[in-house]
Amino acid sequence: MNSWRLVIHNACAPSWNMAVDSAILRLAKTPTLRLYRWSKPAITIGYFQDREKEVNGELCKKDGIQVIRRFTGGGAVFHHEELTYSLVHPLQEAFGKGSITDSYSLIAQPLIHALHILGVDAQYRPINDIVVGNRKISGSAQTRKQGKLLQHGTILVATDTEKMLHYLTIDPKKIRQEGNPVITLSEIVKDLSKDSIFEQLMKAIISSFKELFAVDFEEGDITLQEHTMAIELERHYFSNEQWNCRRLSP
Amino acid sequence: MSIHVALKNPGEKLVHIDVDFENNTISFIHISGDFFIYPEEAIEDIEQALLSLPVDPNIIEQNLLTLIQKNTIEMVGISVSTIVQGIQEAFAQS
Numbered sequence: 361m362n363s364w365r366l367v368i369h370n371a372c373a374p375s376w377n378m379a380v381d382s383a384i385l386r387l388a389k390t391p392t393l394r395l396y397r398w399s400k401p402a403i404t405i406g407y408f409q410d411r412e413k414e415v416n417g418e419l420c421k422k423d424g425i426q427v428i429r430r431f432t433g434g435g436a437v438f439h440h441e442e443l444t445y446s447l448v449h450p451l452q453e454a455f456g457k458g459s460i461t462d463s464y465s466l467i468a469q470p471l472i473h474a475l476h477i478l479g480v481d482a483q484y485r486p487i488n489d490i491v492v493g494n495r496k497i498s499g500s501a502q503t504r505k506q507g508k509l510l511q512h513g514t515i516l517v518a519t520d521t522e523k524m525l526h527y528l529t530i531d532p533k534k535i536r537q538e539g540n541p542v543i544t545l546s547e548i549v550k551d552l553s554k555d556s557i558f559e560q561l562m563k564a565i566i567s568s569f570k571e572l573f574a575v576d577f578e579e580g581d582i583t584l585q586e587h588t589m590a591i592e593l594e595r596h597y598f599s600n601e602q603w604n605c606r607r608l609s610p
Numbered sequence: 611m612s613i614h615v616a617l618k619n620p621g622e623k624l625v626h627i628d629v630d631f632e633n634n635t636i637s638f639i640h641i642s643g644d645f646f647i648y649p650e651e652a653i654e655d656i657e658q659a660l661l662s663l664p665v666d667p668n669i670i671e672q673n674l675l676t677l678i679q680k681n682t683i684e685m686v687g688i689s690v691s692t693i694v695q696g697i698q699e700a701f702a703q704s
Contacts, residue, residue, distance in 0.1 A: 407650045410642045413626060433687075435623075435644035460648065460686050487623070487646075487687055504648055533618035 366577035374402035379594035434501030438524035446512035474564035495543035623687030627696035645688035
């Protein structure tokens with residue numbers, strides 16, 4: 361049975377969250393699953409997105425919502441009352457086989473399994489979403505560097521989706537149906553408090569990764585080298601307006 | 611002033627193309643959206659390769675396919691045909 365590192369971080373600053381994921385991708389020696397939350401609401405935009413096209417900049421500025429460019433592609437995300445995961449794994453075994461889309465499907469499986477444990481009828485929707493009915497509950501983004509993949513994504517727990525729709529500019533071409541395009545766990549799992557949902561979801565994700573990928577977890581923190589790298593990356597990129605406003609190669 | 615076109619083709623992500631033309635060639639292009647390109651930095655090479663090309667779909671497609679093959683670029687949620695389509699649509703508006 362393979363041994364993976366499990367890193368659990370409670371609420372961290374938005375730019376630090378992105379910096380830590382990036383540092384783990386660059387330096388991790390073993391597969392690492394990180395579960396984390398956000399100390400304050402923030403928006404991340406995909407590597408290829410233009411901030412002015414995706415975000416209501418004036419409203420974000422007024423409400424103090426930081427907008428950070430990720431080093432992964434994909435869409436804009438409003439991070440608020442969600443659980444975020446990141447997985448770093450060498451491009452080996454099942455993670456090195458098939459297409460990139462296949463690997464999105466593969467990594468979605470333990471997340472879907474975890475949602476099933478909570479009684480949520482979730483399904484994978486290509487390329488990178490998990491949905492309940494037609495409504496999105498989870499989205500992910502993946503990058504590949506130095507023979508490793510990093511995939512990070514969200515599971516909406518009690519996200520204020522009204523606010524989300526105010527902060528994000530959703531192009532009419534992307535709207536698939538009438539009504540709210542997203543759904544949160546709090547809307548579905550009504551017999552648990554928000555804190556209990558976070559706790560149960562985290563346990564379910566860990567047990568699902570263990571079961572589906574036949575791994576053991578060793579819980580730990582990031583290394584000193586990863587921490588030092590994250591400080592550098594946060595300063596150079598994720599808290600740097602130049603990076604967040606336009607594309608630069610990391 | 612560049613021309614903006616947004617495309618959402620079936621099975622793909624939303625692709626924005628901002629493009630400008632001079633003498634029937636591409637003088638400026640910026641491609642953005644919620645797609646994925648691996649490696650990410652290849653977007654700069656793609657945009658660079660399109661500069662100065664005539665607005666001929668066959669020439670644009672061939673140049674992009676050659677670049678993608680040579681540099682082992684993978685595209686997810688965006689395709690060469692969508693980029694060509696976007697440039698054609700923008701040119702029609704110019």
